[in-house]
Amino acid sequence: MFPAPSVRGLPAENTRLGYRGRTRFATGQRGRFPGAGFPPGPSAGRIRRMEGLFREPVESPPAETQASPGRVVGVAVNSNLWRTFDYLWPDELGEPQVGQRVRVPFGRGNRKTLAFVVETVRAAPPGVALKAIDELVDQQTPFDEPLWKLGQWISRYYMTPPGMTLAAMVPSAVGRHATRTETVAYLSTEPAAWPDRLGGRQRRVLDELLEARKQGVEPLTLEQLQHHSGASRDTVRRLAARGLIRTDTRPVRLESLSDHAEGDPFDLNDEQKTVLSDLSQKLRGGFSVTLLHGVTGSGKTEIYVRAIREVIVAGRQAILLVPEIALATQTLQRLLKRLPRVAVLHSGLTDAQRAFHYEQIRDGHAAVVVGPRSAVFAPARRLGLIVVDEEHEPTYKQDTAPRYHGRDVAILRASLSDVPVVLGSATPSLESLHNARAGRYALLRLPHRVRGLPMPALEIVNLRQEIERGRIELIGATLTRRMAAALDAGEQIILLMNRRGYASYVFCPSCHWLMSCESCTRAMVYHQATQVAMCHYCQATAALPDRCPACRGKIVYFGYGIQRIEDELARKFPAARVARMDSDTMTSPAQFEKVFNAFGAGEVDILLGTQMVAKGLDFPRVSLVGVASADTSLAIPDFRASERTFQLIVQVAGRAGRAELPGKVVVQTLHEEEPAIQFALRHDYDGFAAHELPLREQANMPPFSRMVRFLVRHRDLEKVEQGAELLAERLRKLLPPGQALLVGPQPAAVLRIRDQARFQILIVTQRPGVVQQALGEAMGELLTDNPAEVIADVDPVALM
Secondary structure, three states, X not given: OOOOOOEOOEOHHHOOXXXXXXXXXXXXXXXXXXXXXXXXXXXXXXXXXXXXXXXXXXXXXXXXXXXXXXXXXXXXXXXXXXXXXXXEOOHHHOOOOOOOEEEEEEOOOOXXXXXEEEEEEEOOOOOOOOOEOOEEOOOOOOOOHXXXXXXXXXXXXXXXXXXXXXXXXXXXXXXXOOOOEEEEEEEOOOHHHOOOXXXXXXXXXXXXXXXXXXXXXXXXXXXXXXXXXXOOHHHHHHHHHOOOEEEXXXXXXXXXXXXXOOOOOOOOOHHHHHHXXXXXXXXXXXXXXXXXXXXXXXXXXXXXXXXXXXXXXXXXXXXXXXXXXXXXXXXXXXXXXXXXXXXXXXXXXXXXXXXXXXXXXXXXXXXXXXXXXXXXXXOOOOEEEEEEEOOOOHHHEOOOOOOOEHHHHHHHHHHHHOOEEEEXXXXXXXXXXXXXXXXXXXXXXXXXXXXXXXXXXXXXXXXXXXXXXXXXXXXOHHHHHHHHHHHHOOOEEEEEOOOOOOEOEEEOOXXXXXXEOOOOOOEOEEEOOXXXXXXXXXXXXXXXXXXXXXXXXXXXXXXXXXXXXXXXXXXXXXXXXXXXXXXXXXXXXXXXXXHHHHHHOXXXXXXXXXXXXXXXXXXXXXXXXXXXXXXXXXXXXXXXXXXXXXXXXXXXXXXXOXXXXXXXXXXXXXXXXXXXXXXXXXXXXXXXXXXXXXXXXXXXXXXXXXXXXXXXXXXXXXXXXXXXXXXXXXXXXXOOOOOEEEEEEEEEEEEXXXXXXXXXXXXXXOOOOHHHHHHHHHHHHHOOOOOOEEEEEEOOOOOX
């Protein structure tokens, strides 16, 4: 793993986390990362402050070493391996640098594999014939000093092998030869002409192109199509050969970054001026963490814009993180008007676009970076500020290795770069509130909406009293009346239904057969638009049976989803113009932008969506927000269910009444007595926190403890049980007595996903870093000979 040379002001033994044998990440020499002109590293005092949050200190990269002929270098491969490997460095590749990407022949088959140089000089092991580096990807290392240290910390804290960690920090498109053309795909046939027998991925390709056509953003690039459908190039080629789609090439379109910036549209109010004044002081004072708690519509984005502008004037760069690509799209539209040279980084870009923006940021031309969690790794060499908008959102947590939390990584990066970080939210996470109360974060508040606008009035409706017996309706009488009144007045509506699909269950009432995913222990969801059933865990699709396969009885659809509400809207308001926004319809930034533009221009009356419509959207003509069911997140078996419910209601309610039109919110529920719903009714964040935090403390749950979850999975349930028991036995021997509570092994809340049985082990500690310190040197050995796959998830945000 990573070595542990001494950190400024800290003895080496306090930071030692290396592995036995040849597993060091670097030489252990002190000094700067190869290169010049880096800003000074963090002070010992700031490192100690960061230990209060994560405990894991960081360390400096090794100094550059003089080249010698036939040298041996150490590399970390992009694989789930904890050790590093020796390779010969050919002289024609020039001087090696720590952090450079290379491709190496790996394994018995000499498969060309991405790797990272972690040590520039190694002694050749005697009597061993070493392989040579195949290819040099980077002429210069993509890591500066703070990013290199950040990679070290992520690998240690989130218990992920260094090669996998570093690979997640640099887009694979960077360093390739720029392509001049790209392949795009068009739909050639209508759904009625599609063959009955189509593979799941083939159908998803056709569905994606059909949705793009409906949205008016056809064609899709081949990269976008593959990314959202999960299909391979071969799948696309087979569909083209059958005449179902057609492909073409077009020149790559890369828009240059604009220097144009408009002036301020209005003056700040007194509360905003006070907050900006406090932030301005922090912009000149090195590292700090500020939690900005502002109610919805209080003008937090305006604070971000003006703080970022101060950073740009000082010749520095800023990173603005947002939780979703959808929100990044609208935020980008607003920032493009107000700030110069705004770059964007997210998964919806093509390789050419991603490489272009990355290079613009790295070379210093881009002044502002906007994007979701991975944008925290943007190569801003003159970083001056990081802003994390909607910091409470669980989408900041990565669900594949390395399983980092974008907010926490942003804080660590700000510390390493000695710059301030701002966390903004109308409903801060209880973890952030706890840190603010503990004095780790400064707390600034915007308690009122701009221009003295009132908070929207919330109305709780009990669905049991609204729906007529024998009728399947998801929009009750009260919400129907409020929507009719808003449409008659020419106003706009946002309607939230946080469940995809048309019906949650495909069911036979005669024999109680339930259509379930063959690979997961979950019911499949009926999607009316494509006439297929889909598993929302593994994305598998299946044709609907005409009759019950068990008893030949009649099939019924029950449960509710966003597509069923879409049908209900068409029946009740046939003249209304409706746009749906969920992951089934929004597959590219162009689709988000088209819907936003249409809604902003008044060309759409009702915006129907899942939770993505609850986050940060600002449309002045929205007077009514409806929540079709506030109970969806309450039913999740997770200790954060109440917090998620409260946040979702308050956030989506905040989309109403953001201009002169007064806002109304109708929340439908079957559990109106729930405290989370009652506190949301009053927009009472402090009251909710005062109610929820004592319950968390009593149960010893975050933020009063730290959790590490080990997930053990395999196709064979018996091997999962054996692997989980073996892992638990080894953990009990390694964990310090009295400092960690081990719960399990036990079946996960969802026992089987993607045909993998799943058990989990939870470790609860009072201090951060206890598990990492205990397992640091033994992580590789811990997983040796385990019959199942083991996944470590540090600070999990969900326990499904």
